[in-house]
Amino acid sequence: MRYENLLDSLGHTPLVGLPRLSPSDDVRLWAKLEDRNPTGSVKDRAAFFMVAQAEKEGLLSPGATIIEPTSGNTGISLAMVAKLRGYRLIVVMPENTSEERRQLLRMYGAEIIGSPAAGGSNEAVRVAKRIAAEHPDWVMLYQYGNEANARAHYETTGPEILTDLPEITHFVAGLGTTGTLMGAGRYLREHKPGVKIVAAEPRYGELVYGLRNVDEGFVPELYDPKVLTTRFSVSSADALRRTRELIAAEGIFAGISAGAALHAGLAMAAKAVNDGDPADIVVLIADGGWKYLSTGAYDGTLDEAEARLDGQLWA
Amino acid sequence: MAIEVRIPTILRTYTDGAKQVEGAGSTLGELLIDLDRQHGGLRERLVDDGGLRRFVNVYLNDEDVRFLAGLDTPVKDGDTVTVLPAVAGGGI
Numbered sequence: 448m449r450y451e452n453l454l455d456s457l458g459h460t461p462l463v464g465l466p467r468l469s470p471s472d473d474v475r476l477w478a479k480l481e482d483r484n485p486t487g488s489v490k491d492r493a494a495f496f497m498v499a500q501a502e503k504e505g506l507l508s509p510g511a512t513i514i515e516p517t518s519g520n521t522g523i524s525l526a527m528v529a530k531l532r533g534y535r536l537i538v539v540m541p542e543n544t545s546e547e548r549r550q551l552l553r554m555y556g557a558e559i560i561g562s563p564a565a566g567g568s569n570e571a572v573r574v575a576k577r578i579a580a581e582h583p584d585w586v587m588l589y590q591y592g593n594e595a596n597a598r599a600h601y602e603t604t605g606p607e608i609l610t611d612l613p614e615i616t617h618f619v620a621g622l623g624t625t626g627t628l629m630g631a632g633r634y635l636r637e638h639k640p641g642v643k644i645v646a647a648e649p650r651y652g653e654l655v656y657g658l659r660n661v662d663e664g665f666v667p668e669l670y671d672p673k674v675l676t677t678r679f680s681v682s683s684a685d686a687l688r689r690t691r692e693l694i695a696a697e698g699i700f701a702g703i704s705a706g707a708a709l710h711a712g713l714a715m716a717a718k719a720v721n722d723g724d725p726a727d728i729v730v731l732i733a734d735g736g737w738k739y740l741s742t743g744a745y746d747g748t749l750d751e752a753e754a755r756l757d758g759q760l761w762a
Numbered sequence: 763m764a765i766e767v768r769i770p771t772i773l774r775t776y777t778d779g780a781k782q783v784e785g786a787g788s789t790l791g792e793l794l795i796d797l798d799r800q801h802g803g804l805r806e807r808l809v810d811d812g813g814l815r816r817f818v819n820v821y822l823n824d825e826d827v828r829f830l831a832g833l834d835t836p837v838k839d840g841d842t843v844t845v846l847p848a849v850a851g852g853g854i
Contacts, residue, residue, distance in 0.1 A: 569849050648826075650846065664817025664848035678826035680819070680844060 453485050454531060457495055458603045460484060462611040462729065467696040468709070473725040474716050476709075477612060478699060479604070482735035486520075486527045486551075488702075489604075489733045493626050494524035496599035497588040498532060509533045512585045516540075516575035518568055519548035520734055521590050521624075526555035537585075539575040541567055543759050547738040567651065569665045590624045592668030600630025608729055609638055616719075619712040620731035621704040622646040622678065625670040627731060632674040646678040647711035649686065649704060651759075679714065681707035684753045687744055689713070690736070694745075702734040703744055703756075765793055765837050768844040776804040790820065791833035793843065808845065809833070817848045 450456040460483045465476040481489035501507045512535045515525055522538035529536040536557040540548070543564035552559055560578070562571040572591065579587040590596050604627065608615060618635055620627045625646075632644035672678075683703075690706030693699045712730040719726035736745060743755035764784040769777050777783050783801065787793035798805035808818050813832065820827045821844040827835045837843065 567849055650844075662815075662817060666816065666848050672828060675829065677829040680821045680824050680826070680846065682824075 452531075454495060454528070456485060457491055458484065459607060462608065463699075465697050465730075468692065468713070470716050470720050474719045475727050476712055476716060477727065477729045478693075478697070478705075479608060479729055479731045480699070481731060481733050482701065484524075486523050487735055487737070488520040488524060489627060489731065490520040490524040491527070492599040492603055493590060493593075493596040493624075494521060494528050496595040496602075497590065497593050498525070498528045498534075500593075500595035500598075501586060501588060502532075506586050507532075507534060510535070512537065512582070514539065514575055514579050514582070514585045514587050515590065516562070516568065516571035517590070518544050518571065519552075519738065522557060523548065523551050523555065525588070526552055526557040529557070530555050537578075539571045539578065541571050543567070545738055545759070546741050551738070569663070572665065590626065593626075594669070596624055596626035597630035597633070597669050600627050601634045602630075604731075605631035605634025605638075609635060612727055612729060613639075614727045615639060615642060615729055616724075616726045617643045617645055617712070617715050617728040618731075619645040619647060619708050619715065619728060621708050621733055622648040623704075625667050627733075629669050629671060629674050631731075636674065643676040643715070644674055645711050645715055646675050647681050647704075647707040648678060649707050650680045650682045679711045681710045683756050684749065685710045687752050687756065688749055690744065691749070693732075694736075699732065700736045701732045702736055702739055703742075705730070705732040705734070708732070764839060766842045767793070767797060768842065770846055772847060773804065773807055773845065776801045776807065787837060789831075789833065790822065790827055790835045790837055790843070793837055794833070819846045819848050820844070821846070 461480045463478050465478055469475045484491040513529055514537045516539045518541055526536050538552060538557055539560045539562050541564055542561045549559060562574040579585055622628060628646050635642045686703050686707035689709040690701055690703050693701050693709060708730045712728050715728055742759055744752050764786055767783050767785055769781060785793045785796040787796050794805045808815060814820060822835055823842055
């Protein structure tokens with residue numbers, strides 16, 4: 448396939464069957480390989496749509512500064528888009544994110560401001576909002592509340608999936624900003640009555656939940672629970688185990704959040720088998736495993752990997 | 763046997779530091795009332811006006827109870843209930 452430039456090659460990612468992980472011929476799992484995007488993650492879609500929207504609204508002029516709280520992939524995607532469009536990018540990122548992400552961001556020319564590991568992305572959001580308020584000329588795209596994030600998936604991810612698999616019964620993806628699930632979920636619900644939209648939410652170690660009290664929690668502005676059929680909390684152990692199964696059974700080297708989505712997808716598959724229903728379940732693979740090698744997720748036993756992952760943001 | 767309830771760090775002041783406590787009941791609502799008898803004040807941190815607080819997520823065997831029947835969700839011996847504060851996802 449030929450494209451005029453890198454950004455034009457966004458999306459249209461492969462949907463591949465998972466015959467070895469599918470429980471039967473009637474209950475099938477499919478993987479939407481979002482690592483096949485320009486910077487290797489699903490976030491390229493949201494980054495491109497958010498920047499394009501800000502340009503359309505006249506918020507960004509050449510040389511403008513973008514600031515964004517992100518634990519990694521969104522930052523890398525924005526760094527690529529910013530580089531190609533001529534903007535300066537500052538990302539606010541929790542300290543407990545992998546070194547690969549930092550190197551990639553620096554290579555793309557982004558500046559990194561660290562936020563405390565305790566509190567995870569909550570803290571990054573807080574810090575970014577504070578800095579943005581001090582610099583009114585900077586533009587915070589704010590992926591957690593930017594409708595263009597969800598719209599990217601409404602206009603691209605959702606239609607791509609339905610075109611490739613009109614018989615889809617379930618769509619399963621990781622829950623972070625909620626953009627993927629809200630956008631693709633809404634599109635699929637509108638065009639495929641009865642489709643089930645399933646969220647797999649990463650459950651981290653204790654450190655990440657280091658809030659001072661429960662009133663300081665965070666729910667992304669984009670989140671609308673009505674779009675979801677159900678929502679699972681997936682432990683690091685389960686996510687890691689499934690990530691390794693993806694490699695072992697299907698040859699797919701995916702990031703850890705893909706393992707979390709697969710875990711929820713397999714639960715849906717087991718339920719379909721139990722109920723005697725046919726199912727075609729799409730699991731979104733948000734990225735490849737490359738950026739997580741230094742976390743030790745793929746080395747040694749599962750228990751060792753889980754211990755190493757404790758306290759790190761893996762999605 | 764009983765229902766196992768996992769308590770997040772920020773609420774362990776109510777459970778004398780225990781990560782995990784046990785309770786009984788036929789619904790989540792009953793379970794929380796039983797827990798409050800043992801750990802006074804805990805329920806009020808989780809529930810207001812009869813519903814779960816906005817920034818509190820409760821999972822029954824890893825599934826969000828808001829998508830089951832909320833406080834009316836049936837629970838039984840051997841189940842695991844996990845309480846977590848709502849935090850920003852990685853935003854990968």
